[in-house]
Amino acid sequence: MANRRLAPAAEQPQSFAFSPENAEWARGQIEKYPEGRQASAVIPLLWKAQEQNGGWLPQKAIEAVADQLGMPHIRVLEVATFYTMFALEPVGRFWIQLCGTVPCDCCGAKELKAALQARLGAPGHVSADGNFSWLEVECLGACCNAPMVQINQDYYEDLTPESLNRLLDDLAAGRPVKVGSQVGRVSSEPKDAVNTLTDPTLFDGSRVGAWRKRFEATKADEAIKQDEAKSSEARAATEAKPARPQAGRPVEQGTADGPAQRVAAGETPLRESDRADASERGTSQAKTAAARPGDSPALDSPAERAAAGEPPAKTGTPDAKTGTPDAETRALAEDAALRTEPPQHPAAAGDDDAVPEAENPEARADAAGERPQGLTAARDDRPDDLTKIRGIGPVNQTRLNDLGIWHYDQIAAWSPREVAWVGAYLAFPGRIDRERWVSQAADLAGTKG
Numbered sequence: 144m145a146n147r148r149l150a151p152a153a154e155q156p157q158s159f160a161f162s163p164e165n166a167e168w169a170r171g172q173i174e175k176y177p178e179g180r181q182a183s184a185v186i187p188l189l190w191k192a193q194e195q196n197g198g199w200l201p202q203k204a205i206e207a208v209a210d211q212l213g214m215p216h217i218r219v220l221e222v223a224t225f226y227t228m229f230a231l232e233p234v235g236r237f238w239i240q241l242c243g244t245v246p247c248d249c250c251g252a253k254e255l256k257a258a259l260q261a262r263l264g265a266p267g268h269v270s271a272d273g274n275f276s277w278l279e280v281e282c283l284g285a286c287c288n289a290p291m292v293q294i295n296q297d298y299y300e301d302l303t304p305e306s307l308n309r310l311l312d313d314l315a316a317g318r319p320v321k322v323g324s325q326v327g328r329v330s331s332e333p334k335d336a337v338n339t340l341t342d343p344t345l346f347d348g349s350r351v352g353a354w355r356k357r358f359e360a361t362k363a364d365e366a367i368k369q370d371e372a373k374s375s376e377a378r379a380a381t382e383a384k385p386a387r388p389q390a391g392r393p394v395e396q397g398t399a400d401g402p403a404q405r406v407a408a409g410e411t412p413l414r415e416s417d418r419a420d421a422s423e424r425g426t427s428q429a430k431t432a433a434a435r436p437g438d439s440p441a442l443d444s445p446a447e448r449a450a451a452g453e454p455p456a457k458t459g460t461p462d463a464k465t466g467t468p469d470a471e472t473r474a475l476a477e478d479a480a481l482r483t484e485p486p487q488h489p490a491a492a493g494d495d496d497a498v499p500e501a502e503n504p505e506a507r508a509d510a511a512g513e514r515p516q517g518l519t520a521a522r523d524d525r526p527d528d529l530t531k532i533r534g535i536g537p538v539n540q541t542r543l544n545d546l547g548i549w550h551y552d553q554i555a556a557w558s559p560r561e562v563a564w565v566g567a568y569l570a571f572p573g574r575i576d577r578e579r580w581v582s583q584a585a586d587l588a589g590t591k592g
């Protein structure tokens with residue numbers, strides 16, 4: 144890159160002023176900008192001054208432009224010395240700017256530079272015949288057609304030292320020259336064989352057409368789907384079908400012996416056994432065993448929490464390390480949660496403690512199976528915690544104890560007929576099998592052993 148200095152004083156003119164025609168043109172340029180922004184016209188005015196001065200900018204022209212725009216001289220000098228489009232020294236009839244930036248350098252700019260040096264001497268000097276001067280500049284934006292030079296206002300590309308010398312010969316002789324690529328390239332097309340974008344479908348419209356067809360087919364499919372959806376909605380509105388009564392919901396069975404039926408039959412709403420059982424429960428159990436028909440809804444009870452999909456236990460103290468409820472709370476919660484299940488037997492409908500409906504539950508149980516052998520008391524006075532069996536809460540544990548059932552191994556040994564007897568006695572036949580009391584008890588008995 145050449146030094147950007149003003150020409151020696153000996154070459155500088157004493158004054159500069161725009162010609163009347165150029166002065167008028169300059170005023171037009173300045174008027175393009177709002178008041179206070181006239182400095183924006185500095186480059187066009189410098190360019191016009193250079194053109195008027197034979198292709199280079201003398202110091203006086205720079206100062207005249209600065210004065211006209213109300214700018215400090217140094218500011219305009221900074222602009223003139225920054226852009227290589229402004230020649231600061233006298234130039235030949237043909238001013239050659241040789242691009243020496245990397246792409247051109249890689250493609251032979253060095254050889255062009257050597258050719259210019261050999262023909263015209265050092266840059267920044269006018270040739271003896273006054274025809275040429277040259278300067279190495281930075282990228283001129285024609286990298287695709289490197290290497291290249293700009294001569295006055297035209298680009299000459301794809302040059303070799305030979306073609307450049309030939310070009311200068313023609314210019315000097317006044318012969319017509321070819322602007323642009325010197326190897327016949329059109330614009331920036333590939334220099335050698337075309338090896339990209341060779342697929343003819345890129346240009347015959349078939350590829351774009353194929354894409355458009357797929358796009359339109361997709362849109363058509365969507366339109367069909369939307370039409371089908373609309374017609375389905377319309378059919379649903381006009382041809383409503385009754386929902387299947389048992390689809391996705393618990394089977395609701397009629398209550399054979401509920402409070403309403405009992406009242407209708409002239410009996411008390413609650414059975415004697417219910418009343419007795421309720422009195423035995425005490426306040427806290429009554430609360431945790433909510434969700435039976437006729438009860439007031441227990442706020443935040445295990446049953447409610449279980450039904451809401453939350454952990455059932457809240458009333459007990461959670462384990463300090465694991466955060467799990469204590470055994471009593473867990474058993475109460477399980478018992479309460481089980482009571483929220485749909486009744487499986489008319490006698491148990493709505494009765495979560497499965498109180499026998501007959502006056503003599505043992506008689507009904509005897510009809511269903513065989514009473515399991517009971518103990519008069521727990522062995523060593525150490526009964527097992529039967530509430531660890533899922534489905535057995537404190538109430539049922541007491542009732543099992545009343546039957547002489549105190550230990551896991553007793554339940555684990557129940558035969559099917561004994562299971563049927565206990566199920567009938569507790570008035571929830573089938574639930575013992577469903578909840579796998581026997582296998583749970585066997586596991587607990589094995590763990591205990």
Ligand code: FES
Pocket residue numbers: 242243244245246247248281282283284285286289291
């Ligand atoms: S590098 Fe030479 S024109 Fe861009």
